[in-house]
Amino acid sequence: MIDRRIRVLIAKPGLDGHDRGAKIVARALRDAGMEVIYTGLRQTPEQIVTAALQEDVDVIGISILSGAHNTILPRICDLLRAQGMEDVLVIVGGIIPDEDIASLKKAGVAEIFQPGASTQEIIAFIRSHSRTAPTGARN
């Protein structure tokens, strides 16, 4: 049994303002029964990690389309480690070329959802991988 609802922070780092995807995912996760906090636009990695800590989230979903992912994502993962928050699931959606996926996963990103991914795939991934997932479902 799940003790509490999965808490997700949807974050939009960088200078880009295209928030169609972030808002659709936030709403789809809410409709799937999760508690979702959306940071709003242009959050620095420090602001995102602070919000994740304060809100005690299980998952951080990051939307990034501008091409700045190789700079921004490893920094968020490093800050999470520095806070001892390694068990927070970090997932990313946006324009991430195939070539960058391996290094981002090595940096600590659990999964990357490229253009065309469905909200159902994202929901399923969170349910089976977040720390509030039913025992045994995590891998």
Added chain:
Amino acid sequence: MPFGLPLMSAKNKAGSAVATNAPSRQPSPAELRWQKGILEPALKNAPERLAVFTTLSGVTVERLYTPADLSDFDYARDLGEPGEFPFTRGIHRTMYRGKLWTMRQFSGFGTPEDTNRRLHYLLKQGQTGLSIAFDLPTLMGYDSDHPLAEGEVGKCGVAISSLADMETLLAGLPLEDVSTSMTINSPAAIIWAMYLVVAEKNGASWKKITGTTQNDILKEYIAQKEYIFPPAPSMRLVVDSITFAAREVPRWNPISISGYHIREAGSTAVQELAFTLRDGIEYVEWVRRAGMKVDDFAPRLSFFFNAHNDLFEEIAKYRAARKIWAHVMRDRFGAEDARSWLCRFHTQTAGCSLTAQQPYNNVVRTTIQALAAVLGGTQSLHTNSLDEAWALPTEGAATLALRTQQVLAHESGVTKSVDPLAGSYFLERLTLDTERACLDYFDRIDALGGMVAAIEIGYPQKEIHEAAYAHQQAVERKEKIIVGVNEFEEADERTIPLLVIDESVAQRQREKLAALRRQRDGRKVQETLEALGSAASTDKNLMPYILECVRAYATVGEMCDTLRRVFGTYEEPPFR
């Protein structure tokens, strides 16, 4: 329809001469005979694929349109002749028989040197106008060496921090002969001032140069979200540039009122049209309040629309746009100069329709979309490249996109007759219905107190999000098919070459900026920035002050910081 629009509007403040209610449909005896005797038995044997057919935006499409669907249609009132009020058929008498649309490929990446080379290349390939994309730090008013610029320099467009960068960007380009469009909004007045100073230094007369600054801040709050300052001071910057253009740079379009980004954010076709034209109304009201007569600036207002996949829905949108704007300007604002009535527009094919999967399919999508824009009478066109779901285009992909336009222009034959689809029962019905739905939105936004007030309570933002979410759900339920994404998928896809912008661009820009800060006259920079700050707290036109800062090689970031101190910055209402 997902957006729940009543198609009938009892009255509208645009004063448009449309019938207040579409009459009930009365089929002819021949049509009735066909329905009963032929169609109904046939449907029993072979039912249709779907119970309801809808456009991409969710508007119901009937099986057949006949004269019975156009009993409220009047040729002279609803269409008129080409180049005549209400311009439904086009703003020119001969349209593309006289002059083809301007082929204007949006381009910008990396350093000013990189983009300068691409601009020269595109002109050599037969492109007829320039269009410059700026990177996110520039769009947000930060220099390349600002901490928030890290990872973003040169990625989504060219990095421009000072006049020196603009001089490099425009080196060797014939500024009096080529028109230049610049996609810049919050810092539009600053980037435009840089262009003007480069023109001045190259001996190109401000009276002769042509081009467009996008400068449409309202759609930033609504859709693209690249805003810096709150709405009122932002609108003041727009008004200042429109009035300055009217006096000093008479052939410049000081604003391109844009639906493109509204559509990309997930709106329907009607929302794109309605919010864009209502933004136009808002700008006219603000400039008039600043003391200008409508005919002194309205002829230079220009528009920018999206071209999405649904061919007829898009063509109807462009035709309705011209008709509605003509009525707005003549009837709502009392414009007398016929040039004030014209909805002149640029079109770009829909970036949001491109798929990362099977990217070569994007060439086909772009062709259909470009065809819609041409059949809808656009004045200029950008066709997206097949690789743009992944990155900014490579030179090869950008060339193919330009060739797509050239094939349409010179081989397809669609340019030979003006507004060739006019009179189509389906298209004319769709055009009338699109107009009515748009006017209904005008009424709602007027009732909220205008577009700035509507934005501040998040009204258009919410409407767009609802449409975007409904579309996403329809795709996930396979009610809308996207080839290669939710149907006809391939396990092993061909990969395509992508343009990669590495961090060496940022390094080069930072070095150039450091050298500039050492070499320029620091005292002059301080003086001009202080003068700008002082003028910002009065109601003086800021363009002359910005021009002085630019001439002193003050940077985009320094000018924007000066204005941030006076104007403050904007945070949007939270999304719940």
